[in-house]
Amino acid sequence: MSNYNPVTPEIIKTLVDIVGSKYVISDIEKMEPYSKDEETDARYQHMPEAVVLPESASQIAEILVLANKELIPVVARGGGTGLAAAAVPLYGGIVISTERMTQVLEINTNSMYMVVQPGVRTDDVQKAAKEQGLFYAGDPCSGDSCYIGGNVATNAGGNRAIKYGTTRNQVYGFQMVTPQGKILNLGGRLEKSTTGYALDQLVIGAEGTLGLITEITLKLKPLPPKVVDLLAVFPDVDSAIDIVTKVIKAGITPTCVEFMDNGTIKSVEKFLNEKLPNSENGNYIIIQVEGKDDDDLDDKSVILDELCNENGALAVLVADPQKIWQSRKAFLEAARAESLIQSKEDMVVPVDKIATLMHEAAALSAKHKLAARIASHAGDGNVHFHVLKGSMSDEEWDSTLEVFQQEIYTLVYSLGGKLSGEHGIGYKRRKLMEQFTNRDELDMMRAIKKALDPNLILNPGKIFNM
Amino acid sequence: MSNYNPVTPEIIKTLVDIVGSKYVISDIEKMEPYSKDEETDARYQHMPEAVVLPESASQIAEILVLANKELIPVVARGGGTGLAAAAVPLYGGIVISTERMTQVLEINTNSMYMVVQPGVRTDDVQKAAKEQGLFYAGDPCSGDSCYIGGNVATNAGGNRAIKYGTTRNQVYGFQMVTPQGKILNLGGRLEKSTTGYALDQLVIGAEGTLGLITEITLKLKPLPPKVVDLLAVFPDVDSAIDIVTKVIKAGITPTCVEFMDNGTIKSVEKFLNEKLPNSENGNYIIIQVEGKDDDDLDDKSVILDELCNENGALAVLVADPQKIWQSRKAFLEAARAESLIQSKEDMVVPVDKIATLMHEAAALSAKHKLAARIASHAGDGNVHFHVLKGSMSDEEWDSTLEVFQQEIYTLVYSLGGKLSGEHGIGYKRRKLMEQFTNRDELDMMRAIKKALDPNLILNPGKIFNM
Numbered sequence: 001m002s003n004y005n006p007v008t009p010e011i012i013k014t015l016v017d018i019v020g021s022k023y024v025i026s027d028i029e030k031m032e033p034y035s036k037d038e039e040t041d042a043r044y045q046h047m048p049e050a051v052v053l054p055e056s057a058s059q060i061a062e063i064l065v066l067a068n069k070e071l072i073p074v075v076a077r078g079g080g081t082g083l084a085a086a087a088v089p090l091y092g093g094i095v096i097s098t099e100r101m102t103q104v105l106e107i108n109t110n111s112m113y114m115v116v117q118p119g120v121r122t123d124d125v126q127k128a129a130k131e132q133g134l135f136y137a138g139d140p141c142s143g144d145s146c147y148i149g150g151n152v153a154t155n156a157g158g159n160r161a162i163k164y165g166t167t168r169n170q171v172y173g174f175q176m177v178t179p180q181g182k183i184l185n186l187g188g189r190l191e192k193s194t195t196g197y198a199l200d201q202l203v204i205g206a207e208g209t210l211g212l213i214t215e216i217t218l219k220l221k222p223l224p225p226k227v228v229d230l231l232a233v234f235p236d237v238d239s240a241i242d243i244v245t246k247v248i249k250a251g252i253t254p255t256c257v258e259f260m261d262n263g264t265i266k267s268v269e270k271f272l273n274e275k276l277p278n279s280e281n282g283n284y285i286i287i288q289v290e291g292k293d294d295d296d297l298d299d300k301s302v303i304l305d306e307l308c309n310e311n312g313a314l315a316v317l318v319a320d321p322q323k324i325w326q327s328r329k330a331f332l333e334a335a336r337a338e339s340l341i342q343s344k345e346d347m348v349v350p351v352d353k354i355a356t357l358m359h360e361a362a363a364l365s366a367k368h369k370l371a372a373r374i375a376s377h378a379g380d381g382n383v384h385f386h387v388l389k390g391s392m393s394d395e396e397w398d399s400t401l402e403v404f405q406q407e408i409y410t411l412v413y414s415l416g417g418k419l420s421g422e423h424g425i426g427y428k429r430r431k432l433m434e435q436f437t438n439r440d441e442l443d444m445m446r447a448i449k450k451a452l453d454p455n456l457i458l459n460p461g462k463i464f465n466m
Numbered sequence: 467m468s469n470y471n472p473v474t475p476e477i478i479k480t481l482v483d484i485v486g487s488k489y490v491i492s493d494i495e496k497m498e499p500y501s502k503d504e505e506t507d508a509r510y511q512h513m514p515e516a517v518v519l520p521e522s523a524s525q526i527a528e529i530l531v532l533a534n535k536e537l538i539p540v541v542a543r544g545g546g547t548g549l550a551a552a553a554v555p556l557y558g559g560i561v562i563s564t565e566r567m568t569q570v571l572e573i574n575t576n577s578m579y580m581v582v583q584p585g586v587r588t589d590d591v592q593k594a595a596k597e598q599g600l601f602y603a604g605d606p607c608s609g610d611s612c613y614i615g616g617n618v619a620t621n622a623g624g625n626r627a628i629k630y631g632t633t634r635n636q637v638y639g640f641q642m643v644t645p646q647g648k649i650l651n652l653g654g655r656l657e658k659s660t661t662g663y664a665l666d667q668l669v670i671g672a673e674g675t676l677g678l679i680t681e682i683t684l685k686l687k688p689l690p691p692k693v694v695d696l697l698a699v700f701p702d703v704d705s706a707i708d709i710v711t712k713v714i715k716a717g718i719t720p721t722c723v724e725f726m727d728n729g730t731i732k733s734v735e736k737f738l739n740e741k742l743p744n745s746e747n748g749n750y751i752i753i754q755v756e757g758k759d760d761d762d763l764d765d766k767s768v769i770l771d772e773l774c775n776e777n778g779a780l781a782v783l784v785a786d787p788q789k790i791w792q793s794r795k796a797f798l799e800a801a802r803a804e805s806l807i808q809s810k811e812d813m814v815v816p817v818d819k820i821a822t823l824m825h826e827a828a829a830l831s832a833k834h835k836l837a838a839r840i841a842s843h844a845g846d847g848n849v850h851f852h853v854l855k856g857s858m859s860d861e862e863w864d865s866t867l868e869v870f871q872q873e874i875y876t877l878v879y880s881l882g883g884k885l886s887g888e889h890g891i892g893y894k895r896r897k898l899m900e901q902f903t904n905r906d907e908l909d910m911m912r913a914i915k916k917a918l919d920p921n922l923i924l925n926p927g928k929i930f931n932m
Contacts, residue, residue, distance in 0.1 A: 050864035191846035201667035451917035
């Protein structure tokens, strides 16, 4: 893995020939933003030797042919909003940024699909659909800055996965460049297919280690006629989390069931400098439901109101959607304002195990005197448990965090859970991945990687050891 | 691929040691049923050298270790209802039948999942769920005889894919035995995950070439409170097919939108010896919708009735579900009664291209004087176009069919379609697969196969050339 060659002036020249001098960056200062994602721990950062901004799949294909010939690692980068150091060029080499590939190529309202380049921001995908009276269901919290290509590469989740699934479920197919520089189309605008291996499904979520996505055909849906966001406030974590499975079983198919604990609410309140309801002692469950008309929405709201009240809610409010989602989505930045260094755990468990997980995670963080901020896509069992370094020394932080992670992931796996619900493994969770994943499963992954990318050119050092 | 070793008496003895003498079949006559699936052309049949009926994953693991050591091919077999010769032991060797692995291991009504062995019949999965007030959404037409393990291996589709997706979408995870005989669990009872490669997604639909599925955790849903089946009869194929996209866009999320052409209706009528509505000249669209209550169902029925009438329906009837689905599901057997030899095309196209496909397919079959029976999961773009050999000579049939297939699949691929919506490639479509699939995509499949099964032990000769 350390046998890669350096990016020489000759290679820079070839890159310039491919994309034009304006779109090759080799100045240290200008490359610095490409050395990291949203993970703030400097140990997960690494400088590239060149950053290239192609505009087409064929340019990317040329770069990959070159990289194979010269044995230079290549890392694809979208919006850089990842939290697992998946887009960090761990071995230097070339970063391919998709920031110039920002076109919405087609929106077909009749057949309800959209073709986009990978550098379109997810919010812009949503907006473009909405302008045509349609709906793109993917909704990661970083939608205002993440790219749709990155969403596909990481199988991004977000707030609506409980009803609409993850990014995997929003994709008809895509064009990609293979590690060897071949351009091909995987999947298709088909509702079903059993025509050989589902390579599209394999590449989705592979974090740019098996191919570089250059064009995506997304599924669109009719806009939900009516939507309401309810905020239910509970006096403690237990009663809040207890409502989750009840809501799911109520037969109303919520779009979102989100949780924020009191520490997080206070953190967000301070960060936004805005009073939030019952912030003194409340724990939030945010429930979004869709209805075919106002009556339908009223029926569902009544059911939810009763359920929450039976479960001891302090208040059940119809929330201002803009405000409540701003609060929910501010979670990450608010926690970061408290402690720049933190460990952003992204554990996922079966939904019926989430109460156990929350309980134990709280107990473990208390045992280790670790402050934690918690927000959760509770409806799909995905818990963002951010452990704050605060004023701990580096040594104390490292050793305490290691013990905490060992304990919490032993629990997560004993509950049938996994390391990451939506952030991915990247470089940051590689060690834990090696420890907690079945050895034969890891060997299968490695065998596939080696078979499809024999020179280990694409995003080396991520997900597993090679 | 021809370097496999024969199954010797010593190997039979070892197999007996593993599963017991009662469960090893080597008698030619008793092995005969395992030499074929529901494809009736003898050219797609091949005798195994031994048939083994294990009862556990560990027994299967032992068999695969043995097969690797001795270089003997192994083919997994479920209900044998396939139509692509995927379960046929093309190179002889060992057939592993899952017919003894028939246990429903767990039904969890609270968390809505079911754990089954692979040899449970799909209808029995549905029934077991229904007894607990729950719903298993997978519904292949062969449900009364196919096994759930085969459904996963082929990513079976069926009648409800339009609303609920294919088998892929019904699976939380599964236990499988790797080609080398390792037992591992892929996927998990999780609503989302980005924890390394989605190996579960790769193995689903790989037709038993990458692993042998030994236990499956299935998603269950609440039983739809109310369901109605409407039968809309149209005077011609065009107006029938034209309604499909209109129904899908009407915002009522149908569960099924099925099509049967007049030739097929007459064929089924004769086969079942039962008068079907408007069978003289009708073409059927069967629409199933679910509702939360009778009012909801009435609302949807009114919308559908209006849509169909606007489109020139001869009649729109509330159908007896038992009767109408018996007719639909009798399609295959009825067409077979007309001609034992037939080519069962399973093409899939984008839903908005289905009218073009039907038109052209009819024109092409007429041009070649080929009788065809057509039933279609029209709502998801999947057309079962069965071309009948009838009284043609073998030579005429072969040459005519070859030209027809060349023409029709050139069209299908030009429309963005693929070879198989749900039956798979198996042995039968391998040649067409090699011709119509992108070479680099095929190479990716081959590389994965070789990486995960270096001795090419599992189900060799299927899907693609090696």
